[in-house]
Amino acid sequence: MKRKRSTGALFVLPALVLLAVFVFIPLIGVLGLSLTDFGVYSLADSANLHVIGAANYWHLLRDREAWQALETTLVVVVVGVPATLFLSLVSALMIESIAERWRGMFRTALFVPVVCSTVAIAISWRYLLNTRFGLVNHLLALLGLGAPDWLGSPHLAILAITIVVVWKGFGYGMIIVSAARKEIPDELYDAARIEGAGVHQRLLRITVPMLAPTLGLLALLDVSGYWQLFAEPYVLTQGGPLGSTTSLLLLMYERGFRWWRWGAASAIAVALTAVMWLFAWVQRHTRAGWRGE
């Protein structure tokens, strides 16, 4: 038995070492950095490094750029996640309701953006949304709807980025909802049909409640993904106009690698992680509630 024990530990050792070195130590590192004034001078000589306690966090609370980045990121989450969930749900239910032989084709078509590079997608959408020759405004003009300056106006730019994010992401949830829909026993629907329940009732009384746990998990996955928004604004708008599309991670990146203010940047990273844990905690909590019913 002793031999078996040590082998088990050996099997997990590589994973444990990698996780320790590249996840847990950096996590402690970013916490530590956030309590210092680590900056361009301490990169050159560590004598210039000072522990300044929670000062970076106090600054963050009074930092207008940070609040704006928080607001931007929250807008993408609050608008983008429900839109994504809705599209994932509707497309999955539609796919599960059509003839089997067409399902694969539609599933593939809706999923393809998920596997595409975000940078490449952002470049493509920048041309689609271009005011001069973009096809989106060309279409709007055909419908007589005017030609908004998608990436040039602060309010529209964040909306445009949300649209791109949702467009790229909903196929992922579609696959997950689709798999969960298959797990709902047909007997439930048969029984409901015998009781005289119509299409709408079956949808609202069986499908949606049975899918609720899956949708809850999906919400968490989407929230944590959108919370880490970075490449889309980096390529599409470079955070502008007027900082209106600078997400939290983009702000962290700029402070860290453009201005070399690592202490301040680390505080943003820690805050971002803490809020994500809060999301996960809330999701777990509410789901336990559903199970308890």
Added chain:
Amino acid sequence: MSLRTRTLRAGTYLGLTGLAGVTLFPLLWVTSIALMRAPEAAAGTPPLWPHHPTLVNVINIISRQHLGRYFFNSIVVATATMALSVLVAGSAGYALARVEFRGRRVVSWLVMLGVLIPNQALVLPLFEMFRTVHLVNHYAALVLPAAANPVGIVLVQAYMRGIPVEILDAARIDGASEWRIYRSIVVPLMAPMLAAVGVLVFVVSWNDFMWPMIAMQQEGMQTLPVALAAIDREHYQDIGLMAAGATMTMLPMVVVFLASQRYYLRSVIAGSLTD
């Protein structure tokens, strides 16, 4: 079939076709622009289809922007990351699910914690670590952190839990070593999930952006998306060139996905069930 059902069905097909159009059209349009000559692509709204298809943009971005070099980097990094991740996640996931050892619960818990840590929040200390050991601008800077992949471990672990263990116990009674059992029984058993994790890791590694941009600053060491973003900052007005670059970055992953769809979607679905 009642009229209502028929209308509903027709509406469903119509809606799905519309959605598929919305997801596919931008990708097809960009591919089409990549095949247009400059005047055609730049004159007002480009036509939907290149009237005289040409590879000049592809040739330009390869010869002038050295896209081949970045393509090679991406292949090397994604392949190495995939191989290492599968090795590490395979043995760890199996042991966490099916081998008794001291500290198993702690390790399981650490892996779950790892899933909840956004790795983009760790780039500052990571950069400092790699700078200290002079591995910035080396492939290892991208491969090693990406191989620390708790999601892969959780996927394998959950998959192994669902497989009956009698066969493993029988082999143990026969006196087979744990290593032998792993190699000749366990690996074949979990091969479908290893394939799923492998494809997923390959695609994620290929598309990764923030950390590769930070870790690979030396000319010629960048991966495709990083190089593409850099070229974009200088040449964004050259639509044909950028469309060619975007297409060449996306197309390989679309092909990989189409070829391994079964495995890829398996990892997506399993990821939602393990929680």
